[in-house]
Each structure stands twice: as C-alpha cells, then as structure tokens.
Amino acid sequence: xxxxxxxxxxxxxxxxxxxxxxxxxxxxxxxxxxxxxxxxxxxxxxxxxxxxxxxxxxxxxxxxxxxxxxxxxxxxxxxxxxxxxxxxxxxxxxxxxxxxxxxxxxxxxxxxxxxxxxxxxxxxxxxxxxxxxxxxxxxxxxxxxxxxxxxxxxxxxxxxxxxxxxxxxxxxxxxxxxxxxxxxxxxxxxxxxxxxxxxxxxxxxxxxxxxxxxxxxxxxxxxxxxxxxxxxxxxxxxxxxxxxxxxxxxxxxxxxxxxxxxxxxxxxxxxxxxxxxxxxxxxxxxxxxxxxxxxxxx
Amino acid sequence: xxxxxxxxxxxxxxxxxxxxxxxxxxxxxxxxxxxxxxxxxxxxxxxxxxxxxxxxxxxxxxxxxxxxxxxxxxxxxxxxxxxxxxxxxxxxxxxxxxxxxxxxxxxxxxxxxxxxxxxxxxxxxxxxxxxxxxxxxxxxxxxxxxxxxxxxxxxxxxxxxxxxxxxxxxxxxxxxxxxxxxxxxxxxxxxxxxxxxxxxxxxxxxxxxxxxxxxxxxxxxxxxxxxxxxxxxxxxxxxxxxxxxxxxxxxxxxxx
Numbered sequence: 140x141x142x143x144x145x146x147x148x149x150x151x152x153x154x155x156x157x158x159x160x161x162x163x164x165x166x167x168x169x170x171x172x173x174x175x176x177x178x179x180x181x182x183x184x185x186x187x188x189x190x191x192x193x194x195x196x197x198x199x200x201x202x203x204x205x206x207x208x209x210x211x212x213x214x215x216x217x218x219x220x221x222x223x224x225x226x227x228x229x230x231x232x233x234x235x236x237x238x239x240x241x242x243x244x245x246x247x248x249x250x251x252x253x254x255x256x257x258x259x260x261x262x263x264x265x266x267x268x269x270x271x272x273x274x275x276x277x278x279x280x281x282x283x284x285x286x287x288x289x290x291x292x293x294x295x296x297x298x299x300x301x302x303x304x305x306x307x308x309x310x311x312x313x314x315x316x317x318x319x320x321x322x323x324x325x326x327x328x329x330x331x332x333x334x335x336x337x338x339x340x341x342x343x344x345x346x347x348x349x350x351x352x353x354x355x356x357x358x359x360x361x362x363x364x365x366x367x368x369x370x371x372x373x374x375x376x377x378x379x380x381x382x383x384x385x386x387x388x389x390x391x392x393x394x395x396x397x398x399x400x401x402x403x404x405x406x407x408x409x410x411x412x413x414x415x416x417x418x419x420x421x422x423x424x425x426x427x428x429x430x431x432x433x434x435x436x437x
Numbered sequence: 438x439x440x441x442x443x444x445x446x447x448x449x450x451x452x453x454x455x456x457x458x459x460x461x462x463x464x465x466x467x468x469x470x471x472x473x474x475x476x477x478x479x480x481x482x483x484x485x486x487x488x489x490x491x492x493x494x495x496x497x498x499x500x501x502x503x504x505x506x507x508x509x510x511x512x513x514x515x516x517x518x519x520x521x522x523x524x525x526x527x528x529x530x531x532x533x534x535x536x537x538x539x540x541x542x543x544x545x546x547x548x549x550x551x552x553x554x555x556x557x558x559x560x561x562x563x564x565x566x567x568x569x570x571x572x573x574x575x576x577x578x579x580x581x582x583x584x585x586x587x588x589x590x591x592x593x594x595x596x597x598x599x600x601x602x603x604x605x606x607x608x609x610x611x612x613x614x615x616x617x618x619x620x621x622x623x624x625x626x627x628x629x630x631x632x633x634x635x636x637x638x639x640x641x642x643x644x645x646x647x648x649x650x651x652x653x654x655x656x657x658x659x660x661x662x663x664x665x666x667x668x669x670x671x672x673x674x675x676x677x678x679x680x681x682x683x684x685x686x687x688x689x690x691x692x693x
Binding site: 166168221299301302303305306308309310312313314315316317318319360363364365366368369 | 460461494497498499515518521522523525529530531534535536537540541544547548550553555556580582596600
C-alpha cells in the first residue's frame with residue numbers, strides 16, 4: 140500500500156476510534172479526564188516497553204491502559220472522600236504519574252526511544268513507518284491494524300452497552316434504582332477510554348489525543364438533539380476532519396496530529412457560529428410571528 | 438427472622454429498620470424506623486435538611502447507610518427490584534441531553550431488559566400508555582430541553598409508571614410545576630391509590646399534605662411521627678418537626 144494512503148487511512152481510523160467513545164465523555168462533562176488519562180499512561184507505556192520491547196504490543200497497551208485507569212478510579216475515590224472538590228483530585232494524580240513517566244524515559248529505563256516531541260504530540264508518520272506485509276505485499280502500516288482492532292472493540296462496546304451507558308450518563312440515580320451497576324458501567328467505560336488513549340498515544344501523543352476525543356463530539360453536540368444523530372455527526376466530523384487535517388499537514392510538512400487538531404478547532408468554531416446565527420434567526424422569526432398574531436387579534 | 442414477624446412484614450409494602458446515614462462527619466438520619474402499609478399514599482414531610490431525600494435513597498440502596506436495612510414486601514430489594522419504582526428530583530439531571538421525551542420514558546423499561554435487548558414494540562406501547570396517562574403523549578418526539586418544569590416532572594413520572602411497580606417512591610414530584618401539571622400528577626396519584634398501589638412522596642408544601650396523603654411521616658433527622666394523617670400530622674408534631682415555638686401557630690392554620 141502507498142505510504143501516503145496508508146498514513147491517511149491511519150489518521151481516519153485513529154480519529155474514529157477516539158471520537159466515538161468521546162461522545163459519552165462529552166455528555167458526562169468529563170472532558171479533562173481524557174487529558175489526565177493521556178498523561179498518566181506514560182509510565183505504563185515505559186514500564187510496558189521494558190517487558191515487551193514493542194510499542195504496539197497488545198500487552199503493553201492493556202498494561203498502560205490500567206495506569207490510565209488509576210487516574211479515573213483514583214480521582215473518583217479521592218473526590219468521594221470529600222477532602223478535595225471539583226477536578227482537583229485529577230490534578231493531583233496525573234502530574235505525578237506523568238512525571239514518573241518522564242523520569243523513566245530520561246533515565247533511559249527500558250531503553251525506550253521516545254523523544255519529548257513524540258510524547259507530547261505524537262508522530263503519525265513515524266507510527267505508520269512499519270509496514271505489515273502479507274506474502275511479500277505491503278498491506279499498510281502495522282499500526283493501522285492495531286487502531287482498527289481498537290475501533291472494532293469500541294464499536295462493540297458502545298453497541299452492546301448503548302442503553303446502559305445512556306441511562307447511567309443521563310440519570311445515574313435512576314439507573315441505580317433499576318438495578319444497573321452504575322459503578323461497574325463507569326469503570327468498564329473508563330477502561331475502554333484509557334485503552335483507546337493508550338493505543339492512540341503513538342499517533343497523537345499525550346496532549347493532542349484530547350482533541351481527537353473531545354472536539355468532534357463537542358461540535359456534533361451543538362448540532363444534534365438526538366443521540367443517534369450525535370453519533371453519526373461525530374463520525375462524519377472525525378473522519379472528514381482527519382482527512383482535511385492530514386492534507387493540511389502534508390501540504391505544510393507539519394505534524395499530522397497538530398493539523399487534525401487545528402482543523403477540528405476550526406470546524407467547532409464554524410459549528411458554534413452556525414448554531415448561534417440559526418438561534419438568532421429563529422428568535423427573530425418567533426418575535427415577528429408573535430407581533431403579527433397580536434396585530435391580527437387586535 | 439421468625440415466621441410470625443415475616444408474616445407481619447408482608448402487610449407492609451416496605452419496612453426500614455434502624456437506618457442511620459451520615460455525609461462525611463455530618464449525621465443526616467439517626468436510627469430511623471419506617472413502616473409503609475400497603476395501598477396508602479404516604480407523605481414524607483419535614484424542613485429543609487431533614488433528610489427526606491436521603492431517607493428514600495438509603496432505603497433504595499443509592500446511598501450507603503451506616504446502619505440498618507430495608508425490606509420490600511418482606512424481601513431484600515435485589516429480589517423485588519421490578520416491583521419498586523423511583524422518581525428522582527428532576528433538577529438532578531442534564532436537560533440539554535440530546536434525547537427525546539419518548540426515549541427518556543423508555544428508560545423505565547431498561548431494568549426488565551438485559552444488556553443487549555433494546556426496547557421493542559411492546560415497550561414502546563407501554564411508554565405511550567404512560568405518556569398518555571400523564572398527558573404528555575403529544576410531546577413524545579420533543580427534545581427534553583424544550584419542556585417546562587411541570588412537563589419535565591410528568592416525563593419522570595411516566596418513566597416510573599412504565600415500570601408498573603407496586604411501590605412508588607417520588608422525590609418532590611410537585612416541585613416547580615404549574616397548575617396543569619399539578620392536576621395531572623394528582624390524577625395519577627389517585628389512580629394509583631385506586632389500583633391498590635403504594636406511594637411514598639417526599640413533599641414540602643404543608644398546606645396540601647392532607648389533600649394528597651393518607652399517611653404522613655414527619656421527619657427531622659429522626660422520625661417525629663408516622664401513621665394515618667389524622668393521628669400523625671398534628672399541630673404539635675409539626676411544631677416539633679419544624680422546631681417552632683407553641684405561640685407561633687399562624688402558619689399552622691390549615692391543620693384542623
């Protein structure tokens with residue numbers, strides 16, 4: 140497979156794998172947790188690399204995802220103690236874990252080859268370097284298939300858990316009264332998010348993965364009033380934005396994930412302005428109609 | 438438990454014994470015993486911070502009590518979950534959530550469906566019947582954010598009706614409702630009583646307590662009184678629950 144095509148496909152698949160679980164993150168108003176998780180997986184990745192010597196090993200991804208889960212579960216637990224409020228627990232947990240990761244990298248523990256640049260924003264082109272060949276024919280980057288597997292897992296999880304995720308997100312207390320195990324659903328969902336963040340680390344790094352996860356569903360949220368529509372729009376924005384961002388970066392010879400993040404930001408601004416204009420138009424229409432009915436009544 | 442007391446518990450829709458709850462170091466409920474006879478509408482009444490909502494949540498296991506346990510129809514909750522319905526306060530959810538009235542009402546059927554089964558035609562028919570009963574059938578495809586406060590309460594009520602439980606817990610169903618919604622909710626309460634269902638409502642408008650409830654529990658961190666309204670909802674008990682001096686009775690004129 141052509142390198143450019145393979146990398147572009149990788150960008151689209153990574154964007155979809157991140158954005159779909161991102162919808163429930165946005166609905167749960169938990170966006171910054173993604174940032175916390177994406178930083179906290181770093182020590183997990185370094186230690187995992189020590190054992191597997193392979194950044195794309197499923198074992199490494201699952202192990203590092205557990206480190207990400209530490210932030211989600213740990214900060215929830217700290218919050219429940221009532222000693223800290225708001226998102227302070229997250230702010231406490233993830234910098235410590237991220238710093239531990241940075242120290243491990245600089246101490247050349249595990250001889251992992253990660254430079255600061257790649258840790259922060261990832262490098263899609265580097266990630267797409269290693270090609271998978273079947274019978275001597277290249278069928279695209281190995282990493283593409285890792286992300287395809289993650290995308291498939293996310294679709295399966297969201298499909299199977301759709302009703303439970305919806306009701307626990309909308310009204311956790313009511314869900315609890317139905318006998319749904321709200322804590323279990325939350326932890327399973329956080330694990331899937333953490334797994335996705337870890338897998339996407341290669342492509343988007345610790346900082347930009349939040350853009351891939353949050354911005355497409357946040358934009359779709361402005362435009363949709365039903366959950367299925369929200370999912371469809373999220374997928375369209377994620378995939379379209381990934382292609383456009385990839386092209387921008389390709390033309391400018393810039394980092395692909397940064398190109399995607401900037402383009403997502405632009406789409407959000409356009410979506411926001413569009414809904415504001417539409418709202419104002421509708422208000423004016425209402426006002427005009429109210430005046431004309433008042434006039435015809437009098 | 439002896440068989441005699443088991444039989445006695447069977448007369449009650451719900452029995453809570455010795456419930457104590459604390460938020461951090463702050464005690465909210467102290468050794469509360471509550472007996473809810475079958476087929477009554479019981480009002481749980483008390484001042485702000487009396488622990489009314491907490492009592493219901495603790496009984497339903499949504500808040501972990503320090504001590505005590507609750508049985509429903511003589512059994513632990515896990516075994517009779519389908520017979521117990523809960524209507525939380527509507528202010529606790531995000532009404533901008535991208536979903537429709539019908540979808541929210543359908544959530545009431547999730548408990549009887551497994552992980553994978555989606556609501557089908559039978560569930561949708563039940564949801565429609567519940568929406569008709571609460572007078573919101575014409576709003577079925579509206580986004581929930583477009584509703585008024587009273588309509589929101591009726592959506593929550595319909596969601597609980599869909600479960601067709603035998604015992605209802607409603608947390609402030611009349612909060613922030615207009616006259617029309619109030620009428621619709623009262624009509625549902627009366628219909629439930631006629632069907633022999635049991636209803637426990639958290640209520641804080643003292644004037645309407647006698648109108649809606651045939652049993653009253655006055656609560657202020659502990660149970661001040663509980664029983665048929667005529668015996669329990671007296672001036673003296675209200676004064677105790679609300680911590681008001683005897684000569685300041687002007688606000689109790691509605692109590693005969």
